[in-house]
Amino acid sequence: MASQTASLSSYELRNMADASMNSPVVSHTQENVAENNEIEVPSLPPTDHGKAAYLVLLGCTVLQAPIWAYSLSFGVFQAYYTTQHPLTGSPSTLATIGTTLNGVIYLSMPLTFTLLTRYPLLRRYCAPLGLLLTIISLLLSSYATSIWHLILTQGVLNALGSGLLFAPTSLYLSEWFVHRKGMAYGVIWAGKSAAGVAFPFLTTYFLNTYGAPKTLRIWCIASTILTLPLLFVLKPRLPLPTSRSPRPLSFAFLKNPTFWTLQIGNVIQSFGYLLPSAYLPSYAHDLGLPNLTGAILVALFSLASTPGGIVHGILCDRSSPTLIILLSSLGSALAVFVFWGLATESPLPLLVVFALVYGFFAGGFSSTYPGVEKELKSQDEELDTGLVMGCLLGGRGVGYVVSGPVSGGLLGVWKAGGSWGGGNEYGGVVLVTGITAVLGGWGWGWKYGRKVFC
Incomplete structure (x- = not known):
């Protein structure tokens, strides 16, 4: 064209x-x-298709590996630090590193997206600075001798660097894909899920072969080699302004009940989203399954999230986001209550089905964010979609951070009767995971209920 x-x-x-x-x-x-x-605008390259757009999409997808790989593999590092590489400090505080890492990445998104929307010129410096911070964090953490060293380097510094890498590239992607933005975000989230399949196994191999310090330095070199060329590929579609004046922003969407309805569902879904990947290994072990089973189930969860993200993103481009969010929520809840809840008589086959079905539906939830943007944009043409994306990612961070300390208290709170929920201390975890999955889609009921009764 x-x-x-x-x-x-x-x-x-x-x-x-x-x-x-x-x-x-x-x-x-x-x-x-x-x-x-x-x-x-004949002077600008086309949106939604063409070599330039697909090249940016490819670059954004590949970049998910260095951005998220460490957080997706932290469980492997945590097990290694606990058993083979003791550090000064209480072993119970090791989990704080992973919680801090995910929390800082997501909770920094509203501020980062707001700054980069208000001051677009900062985008060109943001990703190189993020890469520099991740390099420094990995190098410093390779010399860590105490747990608090890792909290600062891996939990805070690495998270800030990863967030600075993600934000500008996400904003560029939104310029290149307009009508197929759901598909585009589905692809990059699929890239994150694919990294979640491969990197835990790679990390296990390198830790067992070279130890933690050398593994972190190897990771640092590999991340640099992978990320640096992508910084030259990922470019904005629209020319950056020459003026340094701040761009006026509109936060009118914060007064829109539609935003808060969908945001509340987003936070609730995020609270329960990580519970299966956190507890499946110990749940499988308590049922008498081999130790490797847990790692395989978590890998299957990430594997199923890859097509799940793409499919939900494509559907959101073609349909109402509240309907697709409902589909994701009900599919996730069905997997929890039926396949995980009844995984006692034939635990391995049902847990495999659960990991695949839950991974597909729950893993596609964040691919609906462009649809939420589209829904709000239809109500306010002046809306800055970057601000909405930052707030949705921040809401996801709230769910993750709250889930960490609360989930431990769910063990033993309620033991399901009979065989449902394993008949053991995990009954509360299974029940809360299912309930949060259902409530993640409550926006559909609110939207159509308001049409009926108002």
Whole structure:
């Protein structure tokens, strides 16, 4: 197609106008937008398809490995530090490293996305700074002798670097994919899930072969080699403004009940999302299954999340996000209550089915975020979607952080009668996982219930 016709937000127009004040094409375009909000911009590469768009998508997908691989593999490091590489400090505080890591990454997203939306020029410096911080964190952690060293380097510094790598590339992806944004985000989340399948096994091999210090240094070198070329590939579609003036932002969406309805469901779903991957290994062990079973089940969970993210993203491009969120929630709940809850008589086959079904449906939940943006954008054309994405990721972080300390208290709280829930101390974990999965989709009931009764 020689030119691309697309509906652009006022944000894009301001960006183009600032970068090309004397361009007759842009001036004529802006006049057209004032009339019908649709423009034809032959000077810009097309959205949603084309070599340039797919190259950015590929780069964003590959970049998920260095961004998330350490957090996805931390359980392996935790087991190694506990048994073979003792550190100064209480072993019970090792879990704080992983909780801090995931919490800082996600909870920093609202601030990072807001700053990069208000000051777009910062985007060009953000990813290189993130890479530098991750390199420093991995190098310093390889010399750690105390647990508090790892909390600072891996839990805080590495998380800040990973967040700075993710935020600008995510904003670039939103410029390249407009009508197929759900598909695009589904692909990059699939990249994260694929890393969750491979890296725990790779980490186990390197730790057993070389030990923690050398493994972290190898990881540092590999991350640099993988990430550095991608920084030259990941470029914005829209020209960055030449002005250093802050861009005005609208937070009107925070007054929109639709946003808070979907955000509450997002936080609730996030609370229960990680419980299976945290407790499946010990649950399988208590049922008498081999120790390797737990690692395989977690890998199957990540493996099923790969197509799950893509499918849910594509569906969100074509349908209402509340409907797709409901699909994700009900599919997840069904897997929990039926396959995990009844995994006693034939535990291994049912747990395998549970990991695959739950991974597919629950793993696709975050791919609905572009659909939430689209829903809110239809109600407010001036909406900055980057702010919404940052808030949704922050909400996910809230669920993760609260889940960490609370989930330990669920063990032994309620033992299911009969064979459901294993008939053991995990009954409370299974029940809460299922309930949070159901409540994650409550936005559908709120939306259509309001139409009926209001």
